[in-house]
Amino acid sequence: MKKSYLEMSAAELQAELEIVKKEYGELKAQGLSIDMSRGKPGADQLDISDGMLSVLDDGNFKCENGLDVRNYGILDGIPEAKKMFADLLEVKPENIIVGGNSSLSMMFDYVSQCMYNGAGFEPWSKQGTVKFLCPVPGYDRHFAICQFFGIEMINIPMTSEGPDMDAIEEALKDKAVKGMFCVPKYSNPQGITFSADTVKRIANLDVPADFRIIWDNAYCVHDLTDTTDELLNIFDVLPEKNKNMVVEVASTSKISYPGAGVACLASSVENIKEILKRLTIQSISYDKVNMLRHVRFFKNLDGIKAHMKLHAKILKPKFDAVIKTLNSDLAGLGIAEWNEPNGGYFISLDVTGGSASRVGVLCKEAGVTLTNVGATFPYGKDPTDSNIRIAPTFPTPAVLSQAVKVLTTSVRLACLENLVK
Amino acid sequence: MKKSYLEMSAAELQAELEIVKKEYGELKAQGLSIDMSRGKPGADQLDISDGMLSVLDDGNFKCENGLDVRNYGILDGIPEAKKMFADLLEVKPENIIVGGNSSLSMMFDYVSQCMYNGAGFEPWSKQGTVKFLCPVPGYDRHFAICQFFGIEMINIPMTSEGPDMDAIEEALKDKAVKGMFCVPKYSNPQGITFSADTVKRIANLDVPADFRIIWDNAYCVHDLTDTTDELLNIFDVLPEKNKNMVVEVASTSKISYPGAGVACLASSVENIKEILKRLTIQSISYDKVNMLRHVRFFKNLDGIKAHMKLHAKILKPKFDAVIKTLNSDLAGLGIAEWNEPNGGYFISLDVTGGSASRVGVLCKEAGVTLTNVGATFPYGKDPTDSNIRIAPTFPTPAVLSQAVKVLTTSVRLACLENLVK
Numbered sequence: 001m002k003k004s005y006l007e008m009s010a011a012e013l014q015a016e017l018e019i020v021k022k023e024y025g026e027l028k029a030q031g032l033s034i035d036m037s038r039g040k041p042g043a044d045q046l047d048i049s050d051g052m053l054s055v056l057d058d059g060n061f062k063c064e065n066g067l068d069v070r071n072y073g074i075l076d077g078i079p080e081a082k083k084m085f086a087d088l089l090e091v092k093p094e095n096i097i098v099g100g101n102s103s104l105s106m107m108f109d110y111v112s113q114c115m116y117n118g119a120g121f122e123p124w125s126k127q128g129t130v131k132f133l134c135p136v137p138g139y140d141r142h143f144a145i146c147q148f149f150g151i152e153m154i155n156i157p158m159t160s161e162g163p164d165m166d167a168i169e170e171a172l173k174d175k176a177v178k179g180m181f182c183v184p185k186y187s188n189p190q191g192i193t194f195s196a197d198t199v200k201r202i203a204n205l206d207v208p209a210d211f212r213i214i215w216d217n218a219y220c221v222h223d224l225t226d227t228t229d230e231l232l233n234i235f236d237v238l239p240e241k242n243k244n245m246v247v248e249v250a251s252t253s254k255i256s257y258p259g260a261g262v263a264c265l266a267s268s269v270e271n272i273k274e275i276l277k278r279l280t281i282q283s284i285s286y287d288k289v290n291m292l293r294h295v296r297f298f299k300n301l302d303g304i305k306a307h308m309k310l311h312a313k314i315l316k317p318k319f320d321a322v323i324k325t326l327n328s329d330l331a332g333l334g335i336a337e338w339n340e341p342n343g344g345y346f347i348s349l350d351v352t353g354g355s356a357s358r359v360g361v362l363c364k365e366a367g368v369t370l371t372n373v374g375a376t377f378p379y380g381k382d383p384t385d386s387n388i389r390i391a392p393t394f395p396t397p398a399v400l401s402q403a404v405k406v407l408t409t410s411v412r413l414a415c416l417e418n419l420v421k
Numbered sequence: 422m423k424k425s426y427l428e429m430s431a432a433e434l435q436a437e438l439e440i441v442k443k444e445y446g447e448l449k450a451q452g453l454s455i456d457m458s459r460g461k462p463g464a465d466q467l468d469i470s471d472g473m474l475s476v477l478d479d480g481n482f483k484c485e486n487g488l489d490v491r492n493y494g495i496l497d498g499i500p501e502a503k504k505m506f507a508d509l510l511e512v513k514p515e516n517i518i519v520g521g522n523s524s525l526s527m528m529f530d531y532v533s534q535c536m537y538n539g540a541g542f543e544p545w546s547k548q549g550t551v552k553f554l555c556p557v558p559g560y561d562r563h564f565a566i567c568q569f570f571g572i573e574m575i576n577i578p579m580t581s582e583g584p585d586m587d588a589i590e591e592a593l594k595d596k597a598v599k600g601m602f603c604v605p606k607y608s609n610p611q612g613i614t615f616s617a618d619t620v621k622r623i624a625n626l627d628v629p630a631d632f633r634i635i636w637d638n639a640y641c642v643h644d645l646t647d648t649t650d651e652l653l654n655i656f657d658v659l660p661e662k663n664k665n666m667v668v669e670v671a672s673t674s675k676i677s678y679p680g681a682g683v684a685c686l687a688s689s690v691e692n693i694k695e696i697l698k699r700l701t702i703q704s705i706s707y708d709k710v711n712m713l714r715h716v717r718f719f720k721n722l723d724g725i726k727a728h729m730k731l732h733a734k735i736l737k738p739k740f741d742a743v744i745k746t747l748n749s750d751l752a753g754l755g756i757a758e759w760n761e762p763n764g765g766y767f768i769s770l771d772v773t774g775g776s777a778s779r780v781g782v783l784c785k786e787a788g789v790t791l792t793n794v795g796a797t798f799p800y801g802k803d804p805t806d807s808n809i810r811i812a813p814t815f816p817t818p819a820v821l822s823q824a825v826k827v828l829t830t831s832v833r834l835a836c837l838e839n840l841v842k
Contacts, residue, residue: 038493046482046491053710056474061467070467070678072459100521101708108703116537116546117569125537141702148538148702253705257491260710281562281569282529284674287522287708289474289681 004334005412005419017416024366024409032367034403039188039345040394041254041311048310049256052297061292069288075279076272077264081291085264087301088220089248090233095266097275100286103251103263107181107214108145109282110247110265110275114178114212115149119274120244121210124178133171133180135163137348137376137387139188142181142216146378152176153378158187162194165201172207179212185231186219189348189376189389191341193229203237207245215248221308222254223343224316235266244268252294254311254345255304262287262294321397322347322390322404329408335415338390347390348376349407354385355414362410368403425755426833426840438837445787445830453788455824460609460766461815462675462732469731470677473718482713490709496700497693498685502712506685508722509641510669511654516687518696521707524672524684528602528635529566530703531668531686531696535599535633536570540695541665542631545599554592554601556584558769558797558808560609563602563637567799573597574799579608583615586622593628600633606652607640610797610810611769612762614650624658628666636669642729643675644764645737656687665689673715675732675766676725683708683715742818743768743811743825750829756836759811768811769797770828775806776835783831789824 008016061068063078076082077098086093099106115125124130131152134143138158146153154171156163163182171177184194194202202213215234223229234246244267252261265275298304323340326349330336338349351359360373371389374380390407392400426434482489484499497503498519507514520527536546545551552573555564559579567574575592577584584603592598605615615623623634636655644650655667665688673682686696719725744761747770751757759770772780781794792810795801811828813821 040493043489043492046489049491050480053477054475057478059471068464068467070470070680071464072461072679102704102706105704112533112537116533144702148699257710258493259491259706260708278569281565283523283526285523285680287681287711289678290708290711 002332004332005415006334010420013416013420017413017420020409020412020416024362024413027406027409028366030367030402032402032406034367034395034399035369036391036395036403037369037371038394039391041258042314042394042396045311045314045393046257048307049297052256052293055293055296056289061289063288063292069292072284074285074288075276075283077286078288078291078295080295081262084295084298084300084304085250086266088304089217089250089264089266091235091266094269095235095272097265097272097279098286098291099263099265101251101253101259101261101263101290103216103218103249103253103265104141106249106263106265107142107216109278111145111149111151111214113275113278114210115151117278119278120270124210129176131174131177133163133168133177134378135180135182135187136378137189137382137389138181139183139216140375140380142214143378146181155378155383158190158192160192162192162198165198168202168205172205175208178210179214181214181216183216183218184234185217185229186222186341186344188218188344189346189387191339191344191346191348193231196232199232199234200237203234203242204239205242205245207242209244211245213246215246217248217250218254219344220250221304222311222345223308224312224319225342227342229342244271247271255307256294256297260290262291315393317397318392318395318400319347321400322392325401325404325408329405330411333412333415336411345391345393347392349388349390349411350386351388351411351415352386353415353418355411355418356382356385356388358414358417359388359407359410362413363406366406366410368406370407423753425753426836427755431841434837434841438834438841441830441833441837445783445834448827448830449787451788451823453823453827455788455816455820456790457812457816457824458790458792459815460675460812462679463735463815463817466732466735466814467678469728470718473677473714476714476717477710482710484709484713490713493705495706495709496697496704498707499709499712499716501716502683505716505719505721505725506671507687509725510638510671510685510687512656512687515690516656516693518686518693518700519707519712520684520686522672522674522680522682522684522711524637524639524670524674524686525562527670527684527686528563528637530699532566532570532572532635534696534699535631536572538699540699541691545631550597552595552598554584554589554598555799556601556603556608557799558610558803558810559602560604560637561796561801563635564799567602576799576804579611579613581613583613583619586619589623589626593626596629599631600635602635602637604637604639605655606638606650607643607762607765609639609765610767610808612760612765612767614652617653620653620655621658624655624663625660626663626666628663630665632666634667636667638669638671639675640765641671642725643732643766644729645733645740646763648763650763665692668692676728677715681711683712736814738818739813739816739821740768742821743813746822746825746829750826751832754833754836757832766812766814768813770809770811770832771807772809772832772836773807774836774839776832776839777803777806777809779835779838780809780828780831783834784827787827787831789827791828
């Protein structure tokens with residue numbers, strides 16, 4: 001174990017700073033150009049789904065109910081796709097709308113409807129100020145949706161069990177709070193799965209009838225190892241009074257293709273009905289050919305799970321490369337903490353002393369682009385300037401090791417600059 | 422030429438009524454079940470695009486700028502798709518956003534943005550009552566969007582040259598009028614193409630800076646004959662003061678697949694920028710694999726035009742079958758008028774004496790489902806109960822002849838019932 005920077009004398013810190021400066025200079029001199037900003041699959045991951053693109057070559061375009069998927073019709077998804085996604089999210093087909101290529105759009109459109117048109121209740125915007133709870137660190141695009149619609153965001157700290165439920169219950173005393181975004185499994189960026197107790201406490205929250213939780217289950221089957229996290233199905237524990245509280249979304253963006261997958265939404269029959277009232281005006285139907293392509297290729301949930309093992313095989317060495325370098329370079333220094341997730345797309349790194357922004361700058365100057373520091377918080381403002389999201393999926397393991405070396409060196413340098421001051 | 426019903430004596434009308442009653446009874450006894458409610462391509466039309474589904478079998482997923490279309494990235498469409506749709510709509514690629522499978526969604530989302538979030542101006546909903554001009558008869562889904570957002574609709578009569586421009590200029594004295602939906606080429610349902618003078622008058626309207634025309638060019642290349650209508654490119658004649666007035670949409674719904682085509686939107690660079698501000702929050706990207714599929718299959722505008730000739734070959738006999746029966750059964754009776762369009766998806770039939778609803782009922786009872794009578798007007802209310810939309814594309818010509826025979830017989834019966842009263 002290395003000596004903690006926090007236990008070093010001023011002279012030791014100064015000496016270490018000189019060493020790290022030199023190391024950083026050498027890394028910078030390599031002229032790297034590595035983009036680790038997005039949770040983006042690598043090309044090898046995309047390749048494993050390519051069989052899907054010829055699965056309709058037999059010219060059979062009829063879905064189970066006899067409809068030609070190439071033509072108009074069916075707003076909530078073809079029956080076999082509804083079934084497959086219902087199995088994925090452990091609900092009934094009647095609780096499912098199969099969407100287009102973006103669960104983000106399904107969330108955006110739903111929040112828009114809640115705000116301005118209502119979804120079985122008086123539109124939020126007509127009730128005054130609207131606020132949302134935001135577990136942090138979290139997903140920047142959730143925060144962006146809130147910001148776009150002028151929804152005020154309240155930070156809720158994450159714990160290893162999920163969002164701090166005491167903080168949520170306290171925040172809910174404010175009746176302007178109308179909802180919450182969250183990623184309940186392998187959360188973005190920490191890879192935390194909400195514990196059963198947390199899910200139960202969320203299910204039983206004392207909230208008004210028009211309070212909505214957007215349960216973004218983006219990583220529902222995105223395990224990396226055989227030690228998988230289990231997420232309690234929140235619909236199974238929702239009390240009658242909160243039966244319309246949860247709107248779950250997922251997609252195949254990181255199962256098949258990010259650009260051309262299929263998204264889905266699950267909720268109460270009542271909510272589905274309200275959403276369809278909008279959809280019938282907004283669209284003629286989502287892309288049913290692509291739905292059929294996905295069902296014919298994956299066949300069923302087992303097919304999806306088998307496919308996810310192929311992804312894991314590609315991704316696990318990348319996560320391992322990051323964790324290994326973090327361990328070897330930062331363990332024991334007392335300046336950083338990180339998680340070792342069992343799934344998802346990210347590793348979250350917390351650095352001490354408000355030095356995350358400085359780390360971002362140092363990485364950038366040495367040719368490594370991280371997710372914008374601060375992006376994991378509402379309004380892009382990390383109050384303690386500590387969180388860094390590592391997205392290890394796109395670069396190769398070799399490139400990744402180089403990039404993380406730049407990262408750990410930058411972390412050491414930034415923290416030393418602070419400590420030496 | 423038959424004798425006009427309007428010139429018949431009471432006794433002649435009574436005799437004719439008996440004959441037509443008998444004919445109608447015989448048709449009804451056939452127990453037909455024909456759906457002519459939607460402008461839906463036939464399966465043979467869908468088949469001609471099936472080559473598209475294997476066009477990516479070579480595994481080349483790189484678009485012109487090197488991006489892998491299967492992955493994240495590019496919000497406004499891949500470059501080659503932007504170019505192809507720019508050529509289609511006679512604008513520059515910088516004026517194009519390539520969308521998902523639905524131009525209806527692009528319109529809905531844009532109107533929603535204008536209403537609540539603004540698109541370079543104070544949101545309409547914050548300015549008080551919002552009204553739209555609606556050329557009638559028109560497309561029911563345009564009206565449905567207005568109704569969904571609480572936009573009041575003002576009927577503007579269509580002429581053979583397009584909407585009545587005097588009526589539009591008069592209506593615009595009301596400053597609550599913020600926009601207009603229209604189908605400028607082969608209009609739905611009349612198949613009318615706006616004349617060059619009409620387009621110029623529209624372009625030069627005296628309107629506020631946030632007035633928007635949704636120029637739904639759904640049938641831009643949907644010619645049926647070699648005698649094609651020409652639509653003046655409105656962007657070419659827009660004066661500087663109205664440079665942001667027009668938002669044009671189109672799609673391949675009736676070029677490739679209604680369920681799985683590609684939509685596009687064209688407007689000023691300023692408008693495109695405002696729309697992208699929303700899209701960057703609403704979506705990760707539209708389906709770029711499907712964009713590439715379309716470009717690789719059609720190659721360019723010439724490819725699209727050649728493809729449309731294949732559609733015309735299938736559709737022309739259907740339109741001819743309708744027109745022929747209308748001519749043989751109704752010409753000279755003085756009770757109905759119809760158009761013979763050079764393109765588009767519909768034939769519009771106007772009957773006298775407020776009998777259109779009755780015709781709808783009679784057809785339904787005899788097993789022929791028409792588009793809901795009234796649907797071609799805002800709020801589903803045809804003030805003179807005269808317009809019937811005929812959608813001849815889906816049934817075969819033989820079935821179509823049967824269906825139109827039921828229609829013409831119902832028209833005669835309904836009008837005679839009125840005249841004999």
